[in-house]
Amino acid sequence: MSRKPAKGEYIETDTGNKVSRRSQIIGTTNIILGGKTVIQAEVIIRGDLLRTYPSSNPNEKQGTPVAVAIGRYCFFSRGCELRPPGKLYKGSFSHYPLKIADHVFVGPGSIIEAALIGSHVNIGSNVVVGKFAIIKDFVKILDGTVVPANMVIPSFSIVAGRPAQIVGEIAEGEIEGFDLREAYRAVGNS
């Protein structure tokens, strides 16, 4: 890297998010960051892929539409991509929101098109999470896994393979290891 960024590598927001200046975040108004989330360089977040199909629930408040909702203490490593999933439903194509809870780690080069990712989820590097996948809490996805579309991964699973299969269980003592507060603190702005 010849050119050194003039300021710090990260833009720090009021809620403590550290967003790399070299990340590509499209449609920022449709993205919610819960705070203390790290977004590294070359991460792509597609907030522009909004839901076009009218919501079935008319009571839902008509505020600003949300394409990507991210909780607290999430960590998006270099070069990963978050893309709201889309499908053809009753003849029209629409995207649907991508929701990510707290303490979710996404490894470098992974592509996430899930519908829902629970909290305390560790996704390795070069993983593809297919459209409308649902990942529950305390799940570890090993490097290079391809999670097929519409797959549901229950809590306390270790997942690997192409297509992904549940290969193991998270032991009771491994629960603390999913906490990403340390990883957040370790990210310096230099």
Next chain:
Amino acid sequence: MAEFKPYTYFQCPCSDNSVSVREVGGANPAGQEETDEDERTFDPRAPRANYSLYPLEHLLYCEDCHQIRCPRCVLDEIVCWYCPNCLFEVPSSSVKSEGNRCTRSCFQCPICTAPLSVSSTEPPPEGLGAEYATVSGTYVLNCSYCLWSSKEIGIELDKPNSVYAQLAKIKNGGEPLLLPKERRKALEERREAGEDGSHIPGSKEEQELDAESHFYNLKSFYQEQLSDSSPAGALGLTGDYGYGSPGALSRIMGLYTSGALGDRKSKNKSGTMREAHDALEGLQITPLSASDAIARLCTSGWEGTASLSQRREQPHNPRFVSDLRPVANLLRTKRSKRCKTCRHILSKPESKVQKTHFRIRLVALNYIPNIAIRALQAPSAPSGLLAPLKPTQFLLTFSNPLFDSVRVNIATPAHTPGRFGSKVTILCPQFEVGANTDVWDEALGESGGKAGSEREKRRTKAEASEGQGQAEAGKIWERGRNWVSVVVEVVPASLRLDGPEFLKSEEQRRDAGPLREDEDVLEIPVFVRLEWEADVAGEEGGGLATGNKEKEVREKRELAYWCVLGVGRIAQD
């Protein structure tokens, strides 16, 4: 090659390594001398060691036995069954009756195991209004990963829901399948017809049965036979389920024991039984010539043949891809864990499927100090391998999770076991690790809480004389509130086997074979002995008793175990 990550494995004391073993693949069954319990050192390379070493995260701790518990010395108890796909709880009664598979609509692709989704075969409607919505139409199961569709095996569904029930009625190809209820009806009809004696063997009944109806037919046939052969039942029980009755049981037992009890009776009755002789009675003639299968193999080829892993998933052992059926998802369980010796619960998850909370969770992580390994100097070689015969220093950091300070004694054999014994020296084998404090104390102390930092300062001052940052014998390297680092010096062994004879160890002289897998990994067995004084009153009385200083009873505790430090790979020169 993947980068070597230092690891620490703990040995669960439940395993007994005193039985002498011989190395798998080793040429000579080296008779290992039984040594005294105290002198015996733990060999991490022993084939048995694999089954007793665990990372600390996998271990539990029994508070009543005061001992580490590994997955081998706990008992699992099923809290609930649930489908991993729809996450619905399945009551254990229906697991017993319906089997351990999801009976809703959760299916796996028979080709690639990805989840199947139901989709309509009708073209999508033109508009969005209710008048366009189609009510009719068939549905198929689709795999979004390998694009398999249930149309390939000729299965189409009428409804998008309750797929399990629908699939139970359809054969591959779309023909209807008899349900157990219908089977019974057909059987009864046949029996009525059979009363006339007009039974024609070899007619339409010579059909091919699927596994389920085969079993059902056989079962009902033999039940019938049993009830016929013992009309009043051996002990006066009538009932067509003759073989569940105690009379039948004693008769069956009589067959095996040939005792005086049931012997005569069984002799009387054995003659009246006959064997099944048609399909409705469960007779299936195995096709002796495999010409059909060979012809199919020739036409369908390699692509049409089911792989071993695909066949393993299927209950009926199909040979061709076209015989595969969608696989209903296997249920998964939530389990609580009990100590095998004292039966106390060590871990108990919430019984609701979606909840991830634990009601009880006694993990070893909260009871025994974790050991982290770090190289003191950055490795000289870019590969990160350890240079042989060059003293290398490592830092072992013991962090104490207990709220009492712990005295730690660590010991290692001077040479690591195995053919290539590396020299190991722990510079400070005896030290005390400070007590852990509450998360709150920590948070307050860090944010400028005077008392905490003052105490910390005083302590560090008192221990400043212990030589911080110097690799000196008998002194610790560094210490924090609840952690201590000590230095271990290692002289990695040379992996050469062609060295001079006098340099060789006894094992090398005995076995001069080439380097085996992972023999270049430097693993150090370490014996850890902990001593601390636990607050008994605080443990039992909860919050109330802790305030009572006079009555505080301190109990001396001791815990000792082996662990293995994986330090690095030795470079091969």
